[in-house]
Amino acid sequence: NNNSLFGAFVDFENISIDCDEGVSRPGHFKGVGTVVTKLFSWIRPDKAIFGQKDFMQCIIIKNLCKEFFPDIDIIIHQTCR
Numbered sequence: 782n783n784n785s786l787f788g789a790f791v792d793f794e795n796i797s798i799d800c801d802e803g804v805s806r807p808g809h810f811k812g813v814g815t816v817v818t819k820l821f822s823w824i825r826p827d828k829a830i831f832g833q834k835d836f837m838q839c840i841i842i843k844n845l846c847k848e849f850f851p852d853i854d855i856i857i858h859q860t861c862r
Contacts, residue, residue: 832860
């Protein structure tokens, strides 16, 4: 039983997965892009705050939002634990 209406996902053709994060976690950026895109499509936030621990992930989210969600203010903040 597939709960998804479509098997839609977001992928990044022009981003090298040879960086540390891409090599150690194949498919990670595709998953991040898909989840963030679906979430922002549903809730349409004014701003979103992300921890800066994962540099490449922050770059991907900023570029994704620049292209698809230009009205969302993306804030990268020091990761606090």
